[in-house]
Amino acid sequence: MTYWGLDDRAHTGEMVVNAAVAEEVASVFRKLYDQRYPIRRMELVDAYKGSDYDSIDAGNTSAFNCRSATGSGNWSEHAYGRAIDLNPLENPFVYADGSHAHSNADEYVDRPKKPGVIHADDKVVRAFEEIGWGWGGYWSSYKDYQHFSKSGH
Template identity: 75%
Template sequence: MSTRRPAIVIALALLGASACGAQTASQALLTPEPLSTQAAPTPEASPAAATPTAPPEFTSKISPVTRDQVKYSWREGCPVALNDLRLVTMTYWGFDKKAHTGEMVLNASVAKDVVSVFRKLYDDRFPIRRMELVDVYKGDDYDSIDVDNTSAFNCRAATGSTHWSQHAYGFAVDLNPLENPYLEADGSNAHRNADAYVKRPLDKPGVINPGDKVVRAFASIGWGWGGDWSGIKDFQHFSKSSR
């Protein structure tokens, strides 16, 4: 009995050790890998949407006129002296919805008032086709109108008259002349490219209508509108005398 008992004990011990080893291997297979502690890559930030650039502020400059600047539109015998005229350089809002810089010549006594009107029009984003001195067109009023040029001083007679126009004094502005044509009493006009703009009221860009913000802006400095005339209508025309 004494010799067999140790053998049995030894056999049991070996069996237990074998079982423990198998359990350990099984546990090793079932144990999950530890989670990685490395941070996930950060996705690249998408480019920020471009912030729209605000239009520039309205600016203006009033300066003396030189003879070369009005070599076609002014001459000896005009009803205003050269040194009573001023060159106005100012910002205007274009039909392309962008800011532009234009020029016009005005009588010195009204230059600041007229600038205040165009400041309002710019702030209201009223579109203007172009604003160049009539001398760019060699003083030819027809050619200036035909390209829709907004202008002021031009030493010439009033249309259909032998008397000086208010433009000859620098006391008048013609604004978007194609969108706002001059109409004879019978409704005819001299520019075929203005035919689509003869009716009022008319809801189109650059058009001036009775009592609108353009008419009110000029009225605020005491100027009248040619669209209020009876018979002949001059929708482009604003003047100090209302004529």
């Protein structure tokens, strides 16, 4: 897909999703492109040898990754290609105590108004809600600001 980078230039990225959601996901990213929403990078998790940590640390927007859910032994929605992590540096996973795993995301924990940062009811959240997807920023016990999924989990 073509996306606008944080450098305000068009880039071409790759993303693998479940075939059942591919069309609706493409419609969201088409809308974000039209709105010039900035994305740091978009590569397959294969570029990071399947490491979710390394992909997030690089600020990589991705979807399919055969892994368990954070803090769980159950499969993640990413393992089914029905979840997307968008700008994970700008939108970190924050535990209930306020801690997070990526020191290069420190400045984004308090949700500043900066390019690529997702906020409640902004155009990114609304675009995913229009296709029936939920946002991890609305979760109560912890916040996964980067996470959007078909199931809402």
